[in-house]
Amino acid sequence: MNERQQKIQSIINENGEIKLSELESVFPDISTMTLRRDLEKLESSGEVVRTRSGAKSIAYLTRLSEAQFSERERENVTEKNYIAQIAYQYVKQDSSIFLDTGTTVSGLARLLKNDKLFIVTAAPNIALECAKNHDNTVFMTGGQLSTGNLSLSGVNALSFLEHINIDIAFMASSGFTFNNGFTCGNFDECQIKKRVIEKAAQSIMLMDSSKLGRNLPFTFASLSDIDLLITDKNIAEDDLKQLNKTGIKVKCE
Numbered sequence: 001m002n003e004r005q006q007k008i009q010s011i012i013n014e015n016g017e018i019k020l021s022e023l024e025s026v027f028p029d030i031s032t033m034t035l036r037r038d039l040e041k042l043e044s045s046g047e048v049v050r051t052r053s054g055a056k057s058i059a060y061l062t063r064l065s066e067a068q069f070s071e072r073e074r075e076n077v078t079e080k081n082y083i084a085q086i087a088y089q090y091v092k093q094d095s096s097i098f099l100d101t102g103t104t105v106s107g108l109a110r111l112l113k114n115d116k117l118f119i120v121t122a123a124p125n126i127a128l129e130c131a132k133n134h135d136n137t138v139f140m141t142g143g144q145l146s147t148g149n150l151s152l153s154g155v156n157a158l159s160f161l162e163h164i165n166i167d168i169a170f171m172a173s174s175g176f177t178f179n180n181g182f183t184c185g186n187f188d189e190c191q192i193k194k195r196v197i198e199k200a201a202q203s204i205m206l207m208d209s210s211k212l213g214r215n216l217p218f219t220f221a222s223l224s225d226i227d228l229l230i231t232d233k234n235i236a237e238d239d240l241k242q243l244n245k246t247g248i249k250v251k252c253e
Contacts, residue, residue, distance in 0.1 A: 175214035
């Protein structure tokens with residue numbers, strides 16, 4: 001990292017974020033393209049995440065989204081904790097895993113203590129949680145940040161996924177119907193989820209029962225794409241029977 005990049009990082013850390021136009025004012029003799037490359041370099045170091053207009057520090061983004069995530073985490077807490085604990089039983093030491101975005105998966109991330117894992121995620125908050133254990137090797141996909149769900153996606157994220165192998169992908173879904181499968185509300189996020197499931201040797205869906213019957217615009221997986229669905233005990237009996245008829249393995253007790 002050169003002196004200019006160190007200065008840019010200091011500015012971002014101090015202010016939480018910076019716009020490319022502001023960088024151009026700070027470094028009037030440096031081309032916009034060079035400043036973009038500086039931000040790319042800082043992103044690769046894991047300290048910042050590029051946005052459409054500049055970059056933000058990961059610590060700032062975590063604070064920014066803390067209230068929103070805290071509100072989500074207060075929903076169906078018992079069910080989400082149960083699902084995370086069941087999912088943890090499938091984590092194998094020294095394996096390569098993908099952790100999707102979402103509060104249920106973040107519950108799983110908090111359980112990963114001494115497993116010596118190679119972890120890939122598109123969620124900065126989950127990466128920070130996993131990095132608390134120095135036995136883990138943690139990578140983020142890179143890409144464009146969606147502040148709505150605190151996830152990274154886009155061409156760079158997809159490109160990163162091409163170069164890794166995934167033993168188990170722990171996925172999350174915002175909705176599921178028998179007609180449309182597992183769905184989410186963001187197209188770019190949908191593309192990431194699709195590619196992860198294609199790459200993974202095993203895909204495990206973590207989804208509380210409140211998501212059943214909810215339909216969002218973009219389908220990223222069908223039941224046949226998933227090896228195991230972990231949900232909670234509140235799943236409707238009719239839904240469970242229909243799931244069992246499809247042949248998918250369901251864990252809910």
